[in-house]
Amino acid sequence: MSKTILPGATIGIIGGGQLGQMMAFSAKEMGYKVIILDPTPNCPAAQVSDDQIVSDYDDLDKLIELAKRCDVLTYEFENVDAETIDEVKKYTQVPQGTKALSITQNRISEKNFIEESGFAVVPHIEIDNIFEYHRAVEKLGAPVIVKTIRGGYDGKGQILVDDPEKACFADIERLLMSGTCIVEKKINLRKEVSVVVSANSDGQTSIFPVIENVHRDNILHLSSCPALISQKSQAHIYQVGEQLARNLELVGTMCIEFFISTDDQVYVNEIAPRPHNSGHLTIETCNISQFDAHIRGVCNLAMPKIELLKPSVMVNLLGQHLENAKKELNQHPEWHFHDYGKDEVKHNRKMGHITILTDDLEKTKQSIDQNKIWDV
Ligand code: ADP
Ligand code: MG
DSSP: OOOOOOBTBEEEEEOOSHHHHHHHHHHHHHTOEEEEEESSTTOTTGGGSSEEEEOOTTOHHHHHHHHHHOSEEEESSTTSOHHHHHHHTTTSBOTTOSHHHHHHTSHHHHHHHHHHTTOOOOOEEEESSHHHHHHHHHHHOSSEEEEESSSOOTTTTEEEESOGGGOOHHHHHHHHHTSOEEEEEOOOEEEEEEEEEEEOTTOOEEEOOOEEEEEETTEEEEEEESOOOOHHHHHHHHHHHHHHHHHTTOOEEEEEEEEEETTOOEEEEEEESSOOGGGGGHHHHBSSOHHHHHHHHHTTOOOOOOOBOSOEEEEEEETTTHHHHHHHGGGOTTOEEEEOOOSSOOTTOEEEEEEEEOSOHHHHHHHHHHOGGGGO
């Protein structure tokens, strides 16, 4: 049995964006102290925490300072260097370890791991140069998506190739300059869904109801819960969630993204070894949130059975949406409004989100579709 870290102790969080902020809300509510390490002074998480160390994520001295000041250390994003975590482990507990982090930092090791665990991924081929790209497209057949294997998010580092004759090779070569890429078959999607799983160090897990996701320009736009999928797909997704949590030796929260194709195949798309944008609605829709579950997991508290209290829809507020949404806030008492408090408003930057509890998912989604806030 691993040690339990009780309220009153200090939790260090590497990364101070909205995920760190919502982790900090959960931790503070329970009575933990929270210290954030992030390069931006007064970042979203620091606004709701006890203290911040203003530092880059790769400044080992500052990370060691954070480690020495806290009882347990966690991170809010997956691009923390696994070797850095191994170094700071000497000074404090890092119950998440580095296995999930290092596997999921690289699309190839992630896909291999998923396949070795017995689950399907989208057909793909690794490429290092433009010749291999051509061979891969020939083999897989267009349309395909070229993706960098590291550091991609919100569709960054991806090129869709619908027609290989018209593809912009310069763009693909530019992507290849950053290192190995994959060419992935483009799937005809019926639905995209995700599942959030959390675990503590003793191996107890909490698995959340499956969430349905709609992307716009490769950025998550809207999530709804529960996902309207077949019993068979749902049972499979839960099995994937439980199995990958075990195989990754999960501690804390992770999220698995899936594609369901028009011919009803379920593919694992990718794994985020941390709370996920699609799981934000768990704050209102479930008995505990993905952030509460994360804090419980890393502190090795008992993990509860997750219950869906009421169906919900979450819609993201990007830079171009936030101001208009604020103007309408007073007309929508049903909105659970979340503004992360980011200083810099940028087009397509995630600034906040709204969750709406509802008995009629379709109607609520329609009302969002018809609202001009999300037309831009
Ligand atoms: P990111 O790391 O940017 O989230 P993803 O691989 O999840 O990268 O791709 C982002 C989005 O692009 C997906 O949620 C999906 O909408 C679309 N997409 C990515 N790969 C495929 C694919 N093979 N087939 C169909 N759509 C895809
Ligand atoms: Mg994704």
